[in-house]
Every structure is written in structure tokens, then in C-alpha cells.
Amino acid sequence: MKGYVIALDQGTTSSRAIVFDVRGEIVALAQRPFPQIYPHPGWVEHDPFDILSSQLEALSEAFEKSGLEAGDIAAIGVTNQRETTIVWDRQTGRPVYNAIVWQCRRTAAMCDHLSAEGMGAYVRDKTGLLIDAYFSGTKINWILENVPGVRSRAERGELLFGNVDSWLIWNLTGGREHISDYSNCSRTMLFDIDRLRWDEELCRAMGVPMLMLPAPVPNSAEYGRVAPGIKGIEALAGVPICGSAGDQAAALLGQGCIRSGEGKNTYGTGCFTLMNTGRRSVRSLSGMLTSVAWSLDGATTYALEGSVFNAGSAIQWLRDEMGLISSAAESGPLAASVPDNGGVYMVPAFTGLGAPHWDMYARGTIVGITRGTTRAHIVRAAMEGIAYEVRDLLDAMEKDSGVRLPSLRVDGGASVSDFLMQFQADILRRPIDRPAMVETTAFGAAFLAGLAAGMWSSLDEIADLRRSERIFEPEMDAGLSEENYRQWQRALERALRWERG
DSSP: OOOEEEEEEEOSSEEEEEEEETTSOEEEEEEEEOOOBOSSTTOOEEOHHHHHHHHHHHHHHHHHHHTOOGGGEEEEEEEEOSSOBEEEETTTOOBSSOEEOTTOOTTHHHHHHHHHTTOHHHHHHHHSOOOOTTSHHHHHHHHHHHSTTHHHHHHTTOEEEEOHHHHHHHHHTTTOOOEEEHHHHTTSSOEETTTTEEOHHHHHHTTOOGGGOOEEEOSEEEEEEOOTTOTTOGGGTTOEEEEEEEHHHHHHHHTTOOSTTOEEEEESSSEEEEEEEETOOOOOSSSOEEEEEEEETTEEEEEEEEEESOSHHHHHHHHHTSOSOSSGGGHHHHHHTSSSOTTOEEEOOBTBBOTTTOBTTOOOEEEOOOTTOOHHHHHHHHHHHHHHHHHHHHHHHHHHHSOOOSSEEEESGGGGOHHHHHHHHHHHTSOEEEESSOOHHHHHHHHHHHHHHTSOOOTHHHHHHOOEEEEEOOOSOHHHHHHHHHHHHHHHHHHTTGGGO
16 A cells, blocks of 8 residues: 655745655655735735745655655645635636735725624624634635726636635646635635535625635545646656645644544644534634534534634744844743743734734734843743733633633644743643644645545544653743733733724
């Protein structure tokens, strides 16, 4: 039996490809960053061809590094930044506009209009989401309304919409397959998560022609095969593409959270806390979101999710815009070089606040600065701010579900920081479980592909493959932890609804 699978992990700032073996161990990895585009304050875009070319280059390099033959590869799985919206020409494959990234807030006014029209309850009932510029539906509408001639082309069936999963699979299959898996569909604000189909009323309300939409598909199945002649990956022609999931659903699976009540947090560009709720699509009363985690063999698993828009991006801001650190790895030791934050608190709401606050107009805030504040205090405040945001999410999630997570499994770039993980344990007052293999998002996608290809036979196998690298136990005095969190909430109030002054 073919014993290797390749995961394409297409993220917000880079594209990666990882080759895994049947034991879930990494054989080879490659990564390619790509440019971010900021046309106006609060707007974020990507060139779709940058997304595609960086992913193909990473795939080519990882496959070459592995030393394997194409015949050794059982399947390719895809995981991706969700909500990021691409519209392209059905015949030529050329995008009509840049990809509008999930972080982009340009459609906030349209979301306000939908809310004012009383659509909020219907959106929550059908999609499990709240009305917000985060999701794809209003982004599609913006492209159709603002790019000349595009709406009429879309209504004639000449254009296709897809999130990044659709864009990659369409290109990898030579334009043969226009699909999207259920987990990605559930993040568009257009998808009925109980019936697993596009909702006509929502499409009408957001002005999205249903002709544009990809076919919804389960998360583990053969979708198509790599087309011949794709530059750089010619040797992989004919390899099946067998699994797909949005990055956070893939990470939940990759962390082995296969049972109801298990949860994880991914520290990426944003922070994303998910709790497996099993077959129940729980509707939140606390600002959480409900999404499809995965659907296998006709059975759908749901998750409650809290999304923080800026986490790792706050560390990037310290490095790239402020010049306070020279590398992300420097942030933890610098933060630990001072005994506390010196009274400084940072709310990294650069593109608004996600769950549980959902304020599209909030902006980043630093409070408590004195003449004695050093760069170490500000860096520490940024890292602590990430941990406080995760507590906000977990408190709301546990209120909705009635379940207290005994521990929190973690992954993502910032999870390598011992300082941040220890502080997170202190603020949550429970253990933080960091896995030995931190590429859980990619492995979730790999596992879905491997299931369809016969490398694995059940979800229990992925739970058995997971190993802990370190457990961080709470060490801070409980009273001090609560006082710190109270001060954070005071800073948070300064950031909320910033435009009101």
C-alpha cells in the first residue's frame, strides 16, 4: 500500500506543503511566504496567483526533498485560510479582482445594513454564524458591485466563486472540479449547516448568484486528480486529491479532538478556539460561532468556535512595523526579561474584534504606558493580550456548551513560546497541552486524505497518533491571575467601539 500523503497548508501569510508517513511523522516540509496587500486602512488583499504559485512551489520542493516517487503518494489533502474570497473566470481561470482576505473589514457597512433589516436571527439559525465582514458572503457582493461588468458576467454563469480550498483544487485539477468541502462552505454566511446546502434566501439577500457557487462535498473523498502539465509538479500528475478542510477544522482533527467536549486553540495570524460538540450544531448565546468540523460517511461533526482576528499578527506588528524585536522568536525571552507588564495592557484589535465581542469598528489599544515603560513591557503586553483574548473565548464557549474543558490543546506558530503557554495556563487556570508534532493543521488535512485513500481506517487512529510534548500547569497565584484579567477587561473597554471616541 502507498504509505505517504501530502498536505497543502495554505495560510494567510505563507503556503506550506508537508509530506507525512503512515505514523503521522513529517518526512519533508517546504514553505513559501507571499505578499500582503493593504489598499486602505482595514482592507486586506492577496493576489490569487501569489497564493497559487507559492503553494505549487512549496509542493514541488517538499516532494523533491522527500526523495519519494509519485507512486509512493497515496493522496493529497488541502487545508486553507478560510473566508478569503476569490472570484475568477470559468474559462480563463483569471481572477477578476484580488482575493479579499478574511481579516478585511471593507464590508462592515453592508453587514450593518443586513443587521438593520433584521437578518441576524435568520443568519444564526441557518449558518450558525453572526453577521460580520469576516465571512465570505458580503465579500463576494463587494466584488460584484465594485468591479465594472462583473455582476452581469456572474449572472450569466461566466464567473466562479471559491474560498482558497476551491481555488487550489480547481487549479490542481486543471479546472475540472469546482467544489468546496462542508467546513469551508459553513464559513461563507451562505450555507445551511444542518441541511448541508446553499441557502437561496441568504444568497438573494447578499446578491450572490447561485451559479457562482462550488458544489458542497464531504471532507474525505476523492475530488479529482492532479492534472498533467502543471509547472513544477509534473511528476505528481494523476495523484488523487482526497481530503479538504478549513484550517481550524483540520487543526481540531489533527489535535485528536474527535470526541464531544474536547477542544484546541491555534495561535496563528489569529487565534481560533474550537470545541467539538459532536452531532449537535449548538447555537451560541455568547458570541460564539457554530461550524461544520467535518463530515465523514454521512455523519457530520460540529464545533463551537471563537475567533480572534489578531494574535500572531500582533507579534509581526512588533517586528515589522514597530521594530521592537528583530524576530518572532525574540518576543518570548524579551517578555520574560521583566517580572510583569509594568501596568501596560495591549488589545491587538488592528482589524476589529471577533468573538465574543464582534465589534467591526474596534481598534488596537495600548494603555498604562508611563515614562518607565520599556520595549520589553510592550512586547510582554502584546503576548499577554493574546492569552487574555483566548480566555474571553473559552469563558463564552463553556457558557454555551455547559462543558468545562479539562485542558486546552494548543498548536500554531506562537505555541512554541514557553512564556506565552505558561501565561496562558496561568490565566485559564488549567493545563495547556502542547503536542510533540505541532503541524496539526496540515496533519488534519493529511489524515482526511489518507482516510479516503485507505492509509487509515478510523478517526480513533488519529487520536492514537497524537503525543504531548509538554504540559504547562498553572503557577501564578489565582488571585493575581484574576486581577490581571480584570485589568485587561478595562483596557478592552477602551478598544471597543473606538469610533465613538
